[in-house]
Amino acid sequence: MKNNVYAEIGISDSVYQMGEQILLSLRPQFEDIDQTAEYNQAKVISAMQKNRVNAACFAATSGYGYNDVGRDTLEKVYADTFHTEAALVRPQITCGTHALAVALSANLLPGDELYSPVGRPYDTLEEVIGIRPSACSLAEYGVTYSETPLLPDGSIDYESIRNAIHPKTKLATIQRSKGYATRPTLSVAQIGELIRFMKEIKPDLICMVDNCYGEFTECIEPSDLGADMIVGSLIKNPGGGLAPIGGYICGTQTCIDRCAYRLSAPGLGQEVGANLGLMTQLYQGFFLAPTVTASAMKGAIFASAIYEHLGYRVIPGSKETRHDIIQAIELGSEKAMVAFCRGIQAAAPVDSYVTPIPWDMPGYDSQVIMAAGAFVQGSSIELSADGPIRPPYAVYFQGGLTWCHSKLGVLMSVQKMLEDGLIQESDLSLPVLEQSI
Ligand SMILES: *Cc1c(COP(=O)(O)O)cnc(C)c1O
Numbered sequence: 001m002k003n004n005v006y007a008e009i010g011i012s013d014s015v016y017q018m019g020e021q022i023l024l025s026l027r028p029q030f031e032d033i034d035q036t037a038e039y040n041q042a043k044v045i046s047a048m049q050k051n052r053v054n055a056a057c058f059a060a061t062s063g064y065g066y067n068d069v070g071r072d073t074l075e076k077v078y079a080d081t082f083h084t085e086a087a088l089v090r091p092q093i094t095c096g097t098h099a100l101a102v103a104l105s106a107n108l109l110p111g112d113e114l115y116s117p118v119g120r121p122y123d124t125l126e127e128v129i130g131i132r133p134s135a136c137s138l139a140e141y142g143v144t145y146s147e148t149p150l151l152p153d154g155s156i157d158y159e160s161i162r163n164a165i166h167p168k169t170k171l172a173t174i175q176r177s178k179g180y181a182t183r184p185t186l187s188v189a190q191i192g193e194l195i196r197f198m199k200e201i202k203p204d205l206i207c208m209v210d211n212c213y214g215e216f217t218e219c220i221e222p223s224d225l226g227a228d229m230i231v232g233s234l235i236k237n238p239g240g241g242l243a244p245i246g247g248y249i250c251g252t253q254t255c256i257d258r259c260a261y262r263l264s265a266p267g268l269g270q271e272v273g274a275n276l277g278l279m280t281q282l283y284q285g286f287f288l289a290p291t292v293t294a295s296a297m298k299g300a301i302f303a304s305a306i307y308e309h310l311g312y313r314v315i316p317g318s319k320e321t322r323h324d325i326i327q328a329i330e331l332g333s334e335k336a337m338v339a340f341c342r343g344i345q346a347a348a349p350v351d352s353y354v355t356p357i358p359w360d361m362p363g364y365d366s367q368v369i370m371a372a373g374a375f376v377q378g379s380s381i382e383l384s385a386d387g388p389i390r391p392p393y394a395v396y397f398q399g400g401l402t403w404c405h406s407k408l409g410v411l412m413s414v415q416k417m418l419e420d421g422l423i424q425e426s427d428l429s430l431p432v433l434e435q436s437i
Helices: 004-007 013-024 025-051 070-080 098-105 126-127 160-164 188-201 253-263 277-308 334-346 405-421
Strands: 088-090 115-118 144-147 169-175 206-212 229-233 245-252 313-315 327-330 370-371 384-388 393-400
Touching: 004 013, 004 229, 004 405, 013 206, 013 277, 013 393, 013 405, 025 070, 025 277, 070 088, 070 245, 070 277, 088 253, 098 126, 098 169, 098 206, 098 229, 098 245, 098 253, 188 206, 229 253, 245 253, 245 327, 277 393, 277 405, 334 370, 334 384, 334 393, 334 405
Parallel strands: 115 144, 115 169, 169 206, 206 229
Antiparallel strands: 088 245, 229 245, 313 327, 327 393, 370 384, 384 393
């Protein structure tokens, strides 16, 4: 029965059957993911109940947005979910990089040092910090920067961190997700241990976590283990696919007050910022975020297991524990990257007829290929894949608002690899797996 609809959409029986067999081995992991989602779902609902979310919260406001009940209540819901004193969550924060730039520039003054104990941060932060020179960077305002790389095995270099923190070190930025690097993603427990270690050396050090892609993948967040601020994008996990724009910063009242002054203006802070009628999407997206994140994680594990079986290097491996929704697959050739991305695109609800091709992108030294058929432009909680065309020819795969869509995307990528002769029918066959009960 099921194979009929898959055949109709272009997936051959052998690809479908391989998927079914791989799935059998993933049931215990899927169960763990469902349990995390269940916990986080209750956490979000509890925060919504505590703050008496009601229809008035969904009303649009315009102009200054004074006394915006919807916006103010949403910020309390975020703060209570992530167990922080305060939160800044609004459509005026345009993306994750913007949220991070606000958090940093609000809490660093000339002469202060920004410090990354986990190596080089995400690409777009290089210009925010001034690692790559840019107008209005922190460097231009007299904020210095230093970093301690992770050790070769991906672990934290505590010895060097002890020596790197000095009186001017004001704020430490910790990136949870590997992003588009090959280092491992940090677990919340690892981040908590790192924060404790650094605060022992310098108790007033502000610890900020770039939480992008990590939200709701575990039952706790870095703010539960000492982070002064956690920061992320609403077109990733916490927007649940429904938020059309936005970012969040949750943290201590002192840090968030400064962030609000930086985002709007000194003296105005959180009191201005009309919600423009986006509240229903922001609330409902946050309500859906735990299960949407679970769907994306299942898709990532399914992709990992399938491509592992096909003989490719996958990061993380299908049996490794996960702390974000990103799956890297080293496909080894441009041709394979193109086929993979064509499959993801062909499985999309939007723009499925488009053929992704490698293209020059500003800021990259090689061509880049991207596949996305999203309702929200650039949304990476929706099913998407991308990667730079250079060795090891890795694609980064993430998202999927529903597990069924992620599954279809992965199967379609295999189908395109098969059709392009990059894998053979014989590669699909599996030894009969032990059935897990
Ligand atoms: C996506 C991402 C960002 C930047 O977010 P944008 O919304 O793309 O600006 C920053 N850090 C990490 C780890 C990310 O994954």
